[in-house]
Amino acid sequence: MDPTVPDLGIDIPEISQIAFVVRDIEDGMDRFGGVLGLGPWEIYRFEPPTLTDTTYRGEPHDYSMILALTFVGETMIELIEPLEGPSIYTEHLDEHGEGLHHVACFAFDDTEAVVREFEEAGMPVLQSGVFGEVPYWYFDTQEQLNGVVFETATNLEAMQEPDRTYPE
Amino acid sequence: MDPTVPDLGIDIPEISQIAFVVRDIEDGMDRFGGVLGLGPWEIYRFEPPTLTDTTYRGEPHDYSMILALTFVGETMIELIEPLEGPSIYTEHLDEHGEGLHHVACFAFDDTEAVVREFEEAGMPVLQSGVFGEVPYWYFDTQEQLNGVVFETATNLEAMQEPDRTYPE
Numbered sequence: 001m002d003p004t005v006p007d008l009g010i011d012i013p014e015i016s017q018i019a020f021v022v023r024d025i026e027d028g029m030d031r032f033g034g035v036l037g038l039g040p041w042e043i044y045r046f047e048p049p050t051l052t053d054t055t056y057r058g059e060p061h062d063y064s065m066i067l068a069l070t071f072v073g074e075t076m077i078e079l080i081e082p083l084e085g086p087s088i089y090t091e092h093l094d095e096h097g098e099g100l101h102h103v104a105c106f107a108f109d110d111t112e113a114v115v116r117e118f119e120e121a122g123m124p125v126l127q128s129g130v131f132g133e134v135p136y137w138y139f140d141t142q143e144q145l146n147g148v149v150f151e152t153a154t155n156l157e158a159m160q161e162p163d164r165t166y167p168e
Numbered sequence: 169m170d171p172t173v174p175d176l177g178i179d180i181p182e183i184s185q186i187a188f189v190v191r192d193i194e195d196g197m198d199r200f201g202g203v204l205g206l207g208p209w210e211i212y213r214f215e216p217p218t219l220t221d222t223t224y225r226g227e228p229h230d231y232s233m234i235l236a237l238t239f240v241g242e243t244m245i246e247l248i249e250p251l252e253g254p255s256i257y258t259e260h261l262d263e264h265g266e267g268l269h270h271v272a273c274f275a276f277d278d279t280e281a282v283v284r285e286f287e288e289a290g291m292p293v294l295q296s297g298v299f300g301e302v303p304y305w306y307f308d309t310q311e312q313l314n315g316v317v318f319e320t321a322t323n324l325e326a327m328q329e330p331d332r333t334y335p336e
Contacts, residue, residue: 008202015243
């Protein structure tokens with residue numbers, strides 16, 4: 001075992017979500033729906049006033065996005081179109097174009113403890129926010145996880161109803 | 169619905185696998201194990217003579233790789249280190265570095281029919297091969313699926329024993 005690799009001792013119970021950045025959410029839903037049969041989608045605008053406490057690289061920072069969510073089996077598929085402000089999504093579009101962006105686990109017993117473990121192991125929060133009553137955190141794991149961004153969130157049972165669904 | 173988007177009419181039952189390209193398989197296992205607690209890993213060398221019938225962009229083509237597989241819940245996690253020959257993995261390392269590479273479904277009722285549907289819809293096989301008795305196909309879906317490569321395979325119950333496991 002390479003002694004330079006952090007050892008958090010966390011136990012990830014599931015991959016809850018796989019997320020893709022797209023330039024246009026309607027186009028993304030049409031393409032994933034047409035080719036892979038994904039949908040129907042629940043669509044959320046992540047923006048103020050419902051989106052609060054947004055941070056980016058450790059500082060308060062305004063950004064917003066539109067999300068489309070569906071399930072394939074037990075796995076949540078998320079499409080993300082960035083709206084206002086620089087974010088890890090616009091960074092991805094600038095550097096790589098559209099595509100796979102992050103994986104997430106929403107099933108930790110103590111999510112706040114997991115956030116502390118990442119920070120203490122040198123993987124600080126890269127971007128975060130609170131949507132309604134649902135806090136989420138992305139970690140700066142690209143160096144430690146071979147290029148992969150990891151997200152967690154908690155209290156998803158308090159997620160509000162979507163703004164709309166597609167197809168309606 | 170955008171009429172230029174292919175409509176295959178397939179119904180994807182699950183995301184069977186999420187795959188990451190890494191430069192060094194041991195490093196990848198150490199990192200995903202240390203940070204996210206993934207493992208133990210089953211390791212396979214995908215190379216001749218067990219690997220046969222390899223193609224790349226429609227032509228016979230030699231390439232090889234080493235894989236490490238583990239499960240997180242129901243989702244198979246795959247790390248891929250390319251060995252010999254240009255491949256879609258070396259392309260990814262050259263263009264994007266390490267990171268998320270593709271998603272796969274191994275649970276279609278009629279996988280050969282799915283392969284034909286992709287080809288007829290203008291998403292030809294990008295890379296393929298047969299490992300022992302397990303054929304697999306990657307499709308050229310990056311234009312139609314917002315940058316995402318999709319894979320399928322069949323007969324996974326005939327997969328041979330791994331070359332080794334890690335930790336042993």
